[in-house]
Amino acid sequence: MRSEHRDLQHWIKQRHGHKYRVAAEIDGKNRLPDWERHWYEPDVILRNSSDKIVYIIEVENDPVRKALVGASVLADACIAEIGQQARPRLILVVYTGVGIKQIPNFKEKLQIAKRYCHHLDDIEVYPETVFKEMEL
Secondary structure, eight states: OOHHHHHHHHHHHHHHTTTSEEEEGGGTOOOEEOSSSEEEOOSEEEEOTTSOEEEEEEEESSOOHHHHHHHHHHHHHHHHHHTOOSOOEEEEEEOSHHHHHHGGGGHHHHHHHHHHOTTOSEEEEEEHHHHHHOOO
């Protein structure tokens, strides 16, 4: 794991840990749909005070089409499997310059994923700098 990848997970924990229960890859607590059937291990999961998943965050160095669509499908399937009615947002955060330049090229692919992922509220991709300015 690249240091930027790990550092961004730490930053998310520090920034949002007061408001959400944070399960991160760096802590080994990020398995969905549950501990035994971990089909999907996103980088960070944010749960509200009712223990509902409100954000699934993937930290990417390069927004490869397959990774974006694959993460979307797996996140959607896991939310369906746990039976959560509230639909979380899937946020992909890209931190390398090369990856950030590619973001516009993948907007169309995300639209395809959105048509099939009915258990997610939205699927979004942001450069790290924009994500860090957002209020979740």
